[in-house]
Amino acid sequence: xxxxxxxxxxxxxxxxxxxxxxxxxxxxxxxxxxxxxxxxxxxxxxxxxxxxxxxxxxxxxxxxxxxxxxxxxxxxxxxxxxxxxxxxxxxxxxxxxxxxxxxxxxxxxx
Amino acid sequence: xxxxxxxxxxxxxxxxxxxxxxxxxxxxxxxxxxxxxxxxxxxxxxxxxxxxxxxxxxxxxxxxxxxxxxxxxxxxxxxxxxxxxxxxxxxxxxxxxxxxxxxxxxxxxxxxxxxx
Numbered sequence: 001x002x003x004x005x006x007x008x009x010x011x012x013x014x015x016x017x018x019x020x021x022x023x024x025x026x027x028x029x030x031x032x033x034x035x036x037x038x039x040x041x042x043x044x045x046x047x048x049x050x051x052x053x054x055x056x057x058x059x060x061x062x063x064x065x066x067x068x069x070x071x072x073x074x075x076x077x078x079x080x081x082x083x084x085x086x087x088x089x090x091x092x093x094x095x096x097x098x099x100x101x102x103x104x105x106x107x108x109x110x
Numbered sequence: 111x112x113x114x115x116x117x118x119x120x121x122x123x124x125x126x127x128x129x130x131x132x133x134x135x136x137x138x139x140x141x142x143x144x145x146x147x148x149x150x151x152x153x154x155x156x157x158x159x160x161x162x163x164x165x166x167x168x169x170x171x172x173x174x175x176x177x178x179x180x181x182x183x184x185x186x187x188x189x190x191x192x193x194x195x196x197x198x199x200x201x202x203x204x205x206x207x208x209x210x211x212x213x214x215x216x217x218x219x220x221x222x223x224x225x226x
Binding site: 102 | 142144146148153154155156159201203205207212213214215216217219220222
């Protein structure tokens with residue numbers, strides 16, 4: 001099946017700093033989503049982005065499908081951004097089943 | 111986005127008992143729902159696809175007789191962990207795909223199962 005790797009695995013930032021999280025995948029995809037998992041375990045949808053670029057406030061994401069990677073940008077980070085960020089993909093022909101990446105654990109400090 | 115609920119949010123049970131977890135799609139009908147499992151400090155792993163009106167399909171390595179799935183209606187899927195053991199302790203999360211031109215999925219808040 002499709003492989004999904006995220007980097008870095010862990011990231012510590014001071015409040016106000018910017019960061020880039022990366023997601024590499026091993027096959028063509030028809031769905032790519034970025035999620036933020038909060039401390040209570042809830043997955044919060046950040047972006048649905050199988051290709052192209054989107055922005056939502058301090059967050060933006062870019063997927064280059066032909067090169068099989070996606071990037072999540074967090075600008076002016078806040079302590080509430082702390083948590084685990086996952087990308088998840090479904091490859092063509094897998095009936096929307098999502099394969100999750102390994103995750104990036106982000107801690108934003110004061 | 112879609113609204114998905116799960117019940118219960120947390121359950122503690124004795125080894126050998128069965129536990130039922132409900133997943134409801136509150137704002138649209140879903141012919142398909144997905145069940146995932148997440149162990150501490152790990153990523154989410156797909157367990158099975160719940161299909162309204164037909165049998166669930168299970169991922170490799172997931173025992174269908176242990177994890178019973180029933181898609182009772184277009185808004186409700188249930189996962190029953192039968193004869194639970196401590197190794198079944200985990201965070202169980204369901205998802206619902208948006209019924210539109212996109213494939214975006216929305217997740218429930220999860221159920222934390224602890225088997226003593």
